[in-house]
Amino acid sequence: MEKTHLKHKHGAPKILNYSVLIVSDTRYLEIEEGKKSTDMTIPVIKEILEKNKQNFISFQIVPDENLKIKEVLLQLIKDKTDIIITSGGTGISKRDITIETIKPLFEKTLEGFGELFRYLSFKEIGSSAMLSRASAGIINNRIIFCLPGSPNAVKLALEHLIIPEAGHIKKMMKE
Amino acid sequence: MEKTHLKHKHGAPKILNYSVLIVSDTRYLEIEEGKKSTDMTIPVIKEILEKNKQNFISFQIVPDENLKIKEVLLQLIKDKTDIIITSGGTGISKRDITIETIKPLFEKTLEGFGELFRYLSFKEIGSSAMLSRASAGIINNRIIFCLPGSPNAVKLALEHLIIPEAGHIKKMMKE
Amino acid sequence: MEKTHLKHKHGAPKILNYSVLIVSDTRYLEIEEGKKSTDMTIPVIKEILEKNKQNFISFQIVPDENLKIKEVLLQLIKDKTDIIITSGGTGISKRDITIETIKPLFEKTLEGFGELFRYLSFKEIGSSAMLSRASAGIINNRIIFCLPGSPNAVKLALEHLIIPEAGHIKKMMKE
Amino acid sequence: MEKTHLKHKHGAPKILNYSVLIVSDTRYLEIEEGKKSTDMTIPVIKEILEKNKQNFISFQIVPDENLKIKEVLLQLIKDKTDIIITSGGTGISKRDITIETIKPLFEKTLEGFGELFRYLSFKEIGSSAMLSRASAGIINNRIIFCLPGSPNAVKLALEHLIIPEAGHIKKMMKE
Amino acid sequence: MEKTHLKHKHGAPKILNYSVLIVSDTRYLEIEEGKKSTDMTIPVIKEILEKNKQNFISFQIVPDENLKIKEVLLQLIKDKTDIIITSGGTGISKRDITIETIKPLFEKTLEGFGELFRYLSFKEIGSSAMLSRASAGIINNRIIFCLPGSPNAVKLALEHLIIPEAGHIKKMMKE
């Protein structure tokens, strides 16, 4: 999309550190029960970060539970991570509580991320884009992106919105 | 727009039940005073639902008053209705209070509906799209769409966002 | 963009009164210290308003401080101003507090302005559009647009969203 | 307590209309299952109102469910009731949701009622007074008192706070 | 009450600056219409401050209107005032909007002031104490006390809560 354009604007891409938090009862249970993980999001994130010369620091998997999500998120915020990606729990079913859990912790909300993510999704998948409640915000000088659980959604957000702006965001938050 | 695309994605369309709540002092007074209704939204909704083989269950007309809107809405939520459409009271004049009245009752807010509705409106009618505060959210496993009072706006929302996703939404909320 | 279209829709443009509030520590200090102002936004606003036969009433420059912003804003709201434009302090750095300061004063929030502004910005500048928290809302029958500090952003908002709808908004708020 | 004192202050007591809403899964199930009600609060309320020459209009029993409470409350608000008393669901267990349900509907909250009710309870029953979240507020020119489910608590609130001030409140809200 | 006790605790009383904001349509109209003011609160405040060797800086009278209250309050916050007293508009009638207007501006709310004020009022006037929504909070290192419009209420708050703690508060806010 706007990639060539953005490369010019921000100069050489900065190398930043990314941590990932998968929010999913299903994925969590697979691990608890020693089963093979059916997660397809982590490999997609790793591949995109590698291709863009970004650092993948760590991932963790938590169930759809308010306190577990908060606890891991607050640990990540103390780490050397620059960007935190959560994936899963942004839909409209009762178990989807990632947004309800994380949004009240944001010091600043970045409404524009959710809007443009849904606009780009709409171009790709049509009206079901409106069912995602993807959001982004700032806690303690780190930016948190709450993405849906599907690999395609994560790819769209990373390639078209997050990675092109990550260096820019880091610079702004230092000011 | 994305219609062909969406038909493939969701398989055969589900038949759902729709109820309509017209919010308008003018329409309400016409009925109170025994005059002929000048409403042009209900026929449009009926026609679109029929064409798409959806069930139109009922409509009610209430004035722009907080407690009357809440009371009818809470009745509809107990009915066999799957989707509740309100029409009117989403603008910026002092009498427009539909959004102020209904939004605090949402258990989950679907920001994406308002955003994509305004994006699609912008394509059709230009900058005045920004004056609509159309919203959607979930109360008690039912989804409520708060639409403007104009037949064109209602048509746009139903054909491009609500009907294509209605079956999908119902399935997700059962999970 | 939609300009020809909108001219037809709203008839002859209305002449309205605009006041401007620049929110910027840097610009404020320049004045305090008797230096030449490096502001490039005010001339852009003046020129666009003139070209569109709108009245530029006044401008003021305040630092990025909660109480100073509120105080000047509340003075403007008592004036004969129809439209208040703030410029600056909508980004994500710690000093950016315009949105945090003004949003809680809104009687109605116009989500659609921020959304469509970011959509139009995205078309122009790509993903960095998501970093702006531009917003609009209503206080005491006046509409306040909180824009970024860059001349390009202000130009985009004025030409494509604010001026085409200003007459429409004023009419609606009288109802 | 302050009774003699208050009688002097407000002159002859006004006769007002009271409706009661019992919020309790247990009481609701007794009725559903055709069992004898074990409720002991309604007779206490009736007796106190009678003794004070106040009108007991009606009572209803609902389970501890958000939407059922809201629906009955909104019906009562349209009736000729002056004062609405809810009893039950003000404690700290998970099922206690009366306060969470009703407080967001208050146009004005009367913090003083809860405070003085707990102060008076503390004098009677000691520290467990702090576990009640009794509240009062105003919706549509009616005052709603949310009381605990115990007959003693209801008696304390009615005799020492509600009945002495009811006429005063009604007069003030007309102003 | 606790006065002797408090004198010991805080040592020699500090001399602070007080400004007063009377919020009342009636008082405001009297002035507008050139009538003799029927206000009885300002003389009471002046006398108490004088007796306690505190500085009375200024008073202003505004109607019960959101924007006028906010505007004067924000001016006072820039002055050399230490303590701001508002009087009036804390009751439960529709015109009483002082609390709704000022509370959202508080950086910190001092719940304890309202609670103890109502407890002391209850001891003096009985149950009608619960109808006052008196509050206190902090904006920009100044403390604002929102008191009822009656001279007795103002006297109670000043003598038993505000003046004994004023020096203490000022010292704490500098830390």
Place this chain on the structure above:
Amino acid sequence: MEKTHLKHKHGAPKILNYSVLIVSDTRYLEIEEGKKSTDMTIPVIKEILEKNKQNFISFQIVPDENLKIKEVLLQLIKDKTDIIITSGGTGISKRDITIETIKPLFEKTLEGFGELFRYLSFKEIGSSAMLSRASAGIINNRIIFCLPGSPNAVKLALEHLIIPEAGHIKKMMKE
């Protein structure tokens, strides 16, 4: 105070587990710099719990920083702790942020604790009681009491409100 009375009411006291979180820049720095701690609150808490045959599980000391407080609190919530006591940071100076940090995490707020604590403090120390913002609330079936940093305040809260009700609270939250 009401102690004899309460012993009768709740039967034999239950033995519960208590954890303590001291919130204080000063205490935290003493430890960081290897100095002798000047804390006088922990010994008071230990002694009172011992005298009342309650279990003191652990204490931690954190600086007055939002994220550090949240992180330790969320760890305690996963432990076998029944009651969490925080001490410090409840005053009105800029560094006092315990209440701002913890209150948004409460699932239920127990207004009655703060009210009755301030009422009892008022009886002991007079008007300065109003400067404490002590609060209590529930997160994940645990009750958190946010107390001031002074040994006297902690003693008052534990002996007159927390310990007498602890068993009662635990029982209610299981229901």
